[in-house]
Each structure stands twice: as structure tokens, then as C-alpha cells.
Amino acid sequence: MTDPDSRWLVPVADVPRHELVPRWWERDGSGAWELRDGPSDPEAWAEAAYADRSLVTRVGPLHADQAEPDDRPEGRPTSSATLPSLVVRMLRHGRLGDGLSLLDLGTGAGGLAAYACYRLGDACVTSLDVDPYLVRAAGERLADMHCYPTLITADATREVPGTYDRIVSTVALTPGPGLRPVVGALAYGGRIATTLARTSLIITGWKDRHGDVIGQVERDMAGFMPTRSGADHPPALTDLLTLARQAHGEHTSTGRYPVVDVGNAWELRSMLEVTLPGVELDYETNGHQRTAYLAHPDGSWARASAERTDPPEVHQSGPQRLWDALERIRNRLNAEGALPLLGARVRLTPDGVVHLSRGRWRASMGAR
Structure with missing residues (x-):
């Protein structure tokens, strides 16, 4: 994780990272948050602490240090030990x-x-x-x-x-x-x-x-x-994302590009935020079916769904066409080979x- 000739090698090697993270949260097989306690499993504690990975220490307002073994917090991570x-x-x-x-x-x-x-x-x-x-x-x-x-x-x-x-x-x-x-x-x-x-x-x-x-x-x-x-991040656009899952949409079309998990397509996600600040995302798979959701604080939402890499069926509503905006970004990336962000x-x-x-x-x- 640190080059042999790096001046940061000694600090990283000397810091006992496990002492900074005695308890942390991990996702279980169902996707729920599960508490991990280091002192009760020293081998797993050392493996987690000295791997080059981030450890989530707080979910919503609940810190792992203050949690009970059967706690299952819901929400987004609000603090972690960065890799x-x-x-x-x-x-x-x-x-x-x-x-x-x-x-x-x-x-x-x-x-x-x-x-x-x-x-x-x-x-x-x-x-x-x-x-x-x-x-x-x-x-x-x-x-x-x-x-x-x-x-x-x-x-x-x-x-x-x-x-x-x-x-x-x-x-x-x-x-x-x-x-x-x-x-x-x-x-x-x-x-x-x-x-x-x-x-x-x-x-x-x-x-x-x-x-x-x-x-x-x-x-x-x-x-x-x-x-x-405050104690937690502001509420996500939950109602709007729920609407995106269920509603037919004022505008229906066939998308040009395959459905993409925008949140994990870092450059696309970054350009979308630069272009339309405040868009929130969700993504799910069901077998070979892939569906992406976008929502904006102004009430706009979009849903794009398709089998594998087929052209998606796109539903959109609100003052902005969010999926169209994303496709313009993807078109620029394809046409120019890069987006203008890095550098x-x-x-x-x-x-x-x-x-x-x-x-x-x-x-x-x-x-x-």
C-alpha cells in the first residue's frame, strides 16, 4: 500500500491501525449492516485492520463503538477508517x-x-x-x-x-x-x-x-x-426514487446506450454532478435485468431498464430529462474518447x- 522508498512508509508501518478501529460495520449476505467486534476475534480484527480497505465505523447516527451485537442500523455510512x-x-x-x-x-x-x-x-x-x-x-x-x-x-x-x-x-x-x-x-x-x-x-x-x-x-x-x-446526512430523495420505481413517466423512449451503474462509473458520475448538481442514484439487478434510477431535488426522475446490454426502456418525468442528460455525457465520452474533467x-x-x-x-x- 506504500512504496518502499516513500517517506510515508515508516508512519504507516508504525501506526497500530487496529487500535483506531476496535469495532466496525460490515454488510452481511443479505446486505444488512452487521457489527464486528475486534477484541472478540483478534485474527479477523488484524486481517481487517491491516488490509488496504476502508472500515465503516458509523451508519446513520449509530457508531459501532456504541452499538449492541443485534443492532441492524439502516441508512448510509457516516464515518469510516479510510483505506x-x-x-x-x-x-x-x-x-x-x-x-x-x-x-x-x-x-x-x-x-x-x-x-x-x-x-x-x-x-x-x-x-x-x-x-x-x-x-x-x-x-x-x-x-x-x-x-x-x-x-x-x-x-x-x-x-x-x-x-x-x-x-x-x-x-x-x-x-x-x-x-x-x-x-x-x-x-x-x-x-x-x-x-x-x-x-x-x-x-x-x-x-x-x-x-x-x-x-x-x-x-x-x-x-x-x-x-x-448534524448527526446524519440529509434524507435521500426516497419518495422520488420510489416514484421512479413505480410510475410510468410523462416521457417514454428507448435509450441509446446500455444501462450503467452510474454510481460506480466514477467519471460519468462526476460529470453528471457537474452538469446537474444534486442528482441521486440507485441501481439494481434482477437476473439479467439491469435498472438504473436517477432523481433530482427539482422533482425530476428517470428509470432505465433492460436485459443485459440491450437498449433500455426509459421513463422520465419532471422539469428535466435526467437520462437524456446522462446520454449526452456518454455520447461526448464516446465521440471524444474522454471527458474534460481530469486535468x-x-x-x-x-x-x-x-x-x-x-x-x-x-x-x-x-x-x-
Whole structure:
């Protein structure tokens, strides 16, 4: 997970990751969340902790540390211990250096903070999370490893105390007002590395004297949970996705391309979010039948279903034709061989708006 000549090899090797994740959630055979307790099965604990994989530590508002063995929480993951190789990649994108202050945005289980403390020293590292329990638990476990970063409990979409030479975020930031405090916390001349919510785009850049962050979309991708302000993520567009499963649709057509699991087609998913911010997805298979669902906060929805790779039957309703928008993106990908995202220039303005450009292509995210 770490190159033999990497300066991060020793920190990763020295951090006892299992101590940061004594309990975690895994999907069982039916897809339900099942609690795993490390101390009761040391062999499985070590195997999970030292594999290069993310471990889900919180589902909805229920942390694994606080759960009972028969608990079966429902909802989306809200915190995890990120896989070590991805943590190292984000740290590399952050261009850390001796004596530079670092904000670890999204404490989680404390893995990034631990690596950074080992590499940079405690005095250079601040770690922030919205969840008081996560901050407290990570702080206690880090202290047992003799790591003492500054720990802050705060909602980064509203306030980020202090200023920092480097910000590395392992939560996905939402362009617009919620990104403004993070941009404001970056020191002039400082560098940020983050992903954007509902995309897999890694954004890096340097803050200039005017307060803009100038950089690029890295030719690298990652998926992180979006920032949240409360105990859980806002409710998904459940009613609209249910409607998409059942309704006939105002507009019916035959799609041009096979049904795709958009959520796992990272570049398509990212371009869809850039084009139509806020789209939520679902996907299911039934034998050889594949069905994709899209829903937008404005009330638009789409359903596309087909056997294997046959042209799908598409149902759509609402003010926007979501599947048509996705097919335009896929058509561009097929015609040009690539989408303009990876390698695009980025400008983050102090108001939190993300401006993207590549050649003649332009897009903005978060503008009102």
C-alpha cells in the first residue's frame, strides 16, 4: 500500500491501525449492516485492520463503538477508517513539508492524523470533525499511541477555526456556501487537497494573494462521504426514487446506450454532478435485468431498464430529462474518447464556488 522508498512508509508501518478501529460495520449476505467486534476475534480484527480497505465505523447516527451485537442500523455510512493507501495519496497531494501547519478535515477514526503526527510532529497537526464522539474517541486512541494533535469539534460547512498552510480533506466538500469556511481557513500561499461531493474528483490548488485557490483536477480519483452538519446526512430523495420505481413517466423512449451503474462509473458520475448538481442514484439487478434510477431535488426522475446490454426502456418525468442528460455525457465520452474533467484547471473563489475549465469547456459548481 506504500512504496518502499516513500517517506510515508515508516508512519504507516508504525501506526497500530487496529487500535483506531476496535469495532466496525460490515454488510452481511443479505446486505444488512452487521457489527464486528475486534477484541472478540483478534485474527479477523488484524486481517481487517491491516488490509488496504476502508472500515465503516458509523451508519446513520449509530457508531459501532456504541452499538449492541443485534443492532441492524439502516441508512448510509457516516464515518469510516479510510483505506491507508488513499490516505497516503491525499497526503501526497497535499504537498506537506516540515514546519507547515496541517488541517486534517474529517478526523474519522484518526488514521490521517496519526500518520501526520508521526511524520510532521504533533504541533503541526490539527484534526477537525463535526462529531463530538468521533473527536473524543480518536483523541483517546491517538494519545495511547503518543500522538497529540490539536483536536477540534466543529461543523466545517459553517466555521473552521484558525488558518493553515495545508488542508487535506477526507470528506467530500460541497461547492457553494458550505465550502466558503474551508477556503477562508487556508493561509495565503497554502495548498488544499480535497474531493467534491457526489464526485470522485480530487481538487488541489494554491491560495493566491487575492484569496482565490488556483489549481487543477488531479489525474487521480477518490470517493469520500460528503460533509454533514448534524448527526446524519440529509434524507435521500426516497419518495422520488420510489416514484421512479413505480410510475410510468410523462416521457417514454428507448435509450441509446446500455444501462450503467452510474454510481460506480466514477467519471460519468462526476460529470453528471457537474452538469446537474444534486442528482441521486440507485441501481439494481434482477437476473439479467439491469435498472438504473436517477432523481433530482427539482422533482425530476428517470428509470432505465433492460436485459443485459440491450437498449433500455426509459421513463422520465419532471422539469428535466435526467437520462437524456446522462446520454449526452456518454455520447461526448464516446465521440471524444474522454471527458474534460481530469486535468481541468480549477479556481475556487472565496465564496466557495468551483470554476472548472479545459480548452473551450467551462463549468461552475456552487454558484447561486
